[in-house]
Amino acid sequence: MDYDLLKANFSRYTELTPAELTQVCTYYQERHISKGEYVLRKGEVCRFEGFVVKGCFRVFTIDDQGNERILYFAAEDWWIMEIDSFINQTASELSVQAIEESTILYITYSAKQELYNTLPKVERLFRIMSQTAVAAWQRRLIRNHSMDAEQRYHHFITAYPEIARRITNRHIASYLGITPEFVSKIRKRRLSNKG
């Protein structure tokens, strides 16, 4: 099992010694998820925190009319969980589905609690990780208010070219909050402006 990606992710937030990093990783287990499989469904309790080692997931909501809204994509080096459901062990508002053959490293709720108590430095690690995430979500909200659909599309494909290549137009549309038809029209416009 290869924990290098996970270790690198952790090291971005707090300095841990190689021994500490290795110790933390022992709490994480590997799991393979096939394309289309759900790791979490709306209404279930999120019992794990997952780190994507290989593959890609979509994290999304389903509203009363059955419309799906993709909140984010999680490819290599991203986390998948329903944060509220995981920390309070309550019903999840989100679903998480693999859109490729994937491998994750996951930690259960009880193992996570044990990890926090065993190695208090991990508390700081996830504190900083979460604070960084808050800032990122705030920036995304501002982008959504200050950019139109075409600008948001352009921002997405330049900020995440890797992910953009791997997903369908419908998924991009759902992520951007617009219709798939309008994504087609934006693409057409962009092509004719460049040709």
Place this chain on the structure above:
Amino acid sequence: MDYDLLKANFSRYTELTPAELTQVCTYYQERHISKGEYVLRKGEVCRFEGFVVKGCFRVFTIDDQGNERILYFAAEDWWIMEIDSFINQTASELSVQAIEESTILYITYSAKQELYNTLPKVERLFRIMSQTAVAAWQRRLIRNHSMDAEQRYHHFITAYPEIARRITNRHIASYLGITPEFVSKIRKRRLSNKG
């Protein structure tokens, strides 16, 4: 000085003994801010984390064309800071301005570091607070994608009736990501539907 509101806020996230709560509060100082005054301007480094005891603030961005977008309002029991700027001590993307005569309790960057080191439980407190905030920002993003302007307006005034009464329509518009004119039209529509 009255730390009750701050203590109650902390207690929502982690259990601390009365002694610990009191100890934590000694790191926070009171400051009065007059209406219209800025506590942070875009480009400055955010050197404090503030908790609103009395009054109301707007936290907002200014884009290249000079357009302001309100990210959130912070009245009593809310926090004001630029989280990214505070944790990394880098230039802030946001500005924070008092829209009423206000009182805050604030902690400086170095005092916060000292607090984390002196009382490690605080690390957990802010870890949970930040994780809760991530979930809240995710929910807000989903609302923005799945509701139209009228639904968003209605959600805001029913979720935060207190704040809605205290701010102008322009501010609500800026928060909702629509024009002030359209807020007027929504209000008119709502009135005639009820009369």
Place this chain on the structure above:
DNA sequence: TGCATTTATTGAACTAGTTCAAGCTTTTTT
């Protein structure tokens, strides 16, 4: 108190994005 400034309302013309429907392409399944 009166003047100046900001804020709210309303309407008419406009635009970004949606909806629906049809035909085409690609992927998945058998």
Place this chain on the structure above:
DNA sequence: AAAAAAGCTTGAACTAGTTCAATAAATGCA
């Protein structure tokens, strides 16, 4: 390899929300 299913593209008609302009109302200031 064929059939089925899902995804993409395009256009025409529509709608939610914007822009601009003018007027009225509220607020701040000397």
